[in-house]
């Protein structure tokens with residue numbers, strides 16, 4: 001199963017960019033993950049670009065109003081998508097004004113990383129670590145301890 005993480009605007013926070021690059025590298029042994037950047041703009045324009053860039057994918061909107069999963073819930077979801085033959089999971093990260101209602105309705109799921117509002121590059125970094133954690137749990141490595 002492939003991953004496509006779509007985010008608006010060029011990276012501005014060096015530490016987040018470095019962290020994301022680090023997890024991208026670490027994830028290579030587990031899965032194919034692509035980070036796609038769309039142009040920033042109004043909520044409507046960004047949502048439209050995110051939807052266009054994720055056409056044909058299983059879409060998940062990252063949104064503080066979404067469902068809260070534990071990491072183990074995330075592992076179970078990934079297992080279920082793999083069993084169902086999902087080819088590409090697209091994770092959609094909004095810009096400063098967030099997503100439109102239309103985008104939320106067009107997504108298969110809406111996921112919350114916590115109830116606080118995160119800067120979008122921070123949301124990307126946390127998401128990358130969680131995807132990495134999921135694959136480590138699936139592989140039984142000592143990265144994840146309970």
Ligand SMILES: C[S@@+](CC[C@H](N)C(=O)[O-])C[C@H]1O[C@@H](n2cnc3c(N)ncnc32)[C@H](O)[C@@H]1O
Nearest residue numbers: 062063064093094098112113114117118120123
């Ligand atoms: C600065 S936030 C946008 C806040 C916007 N005012 C709103 O109401 O959604 C930028 C993007 O980061 C992601 N994000 C921020 N906090 C999040 C959280 N707690 N859970 C999931 N995604 C989050 C979302 O994709 C959001 O669209």
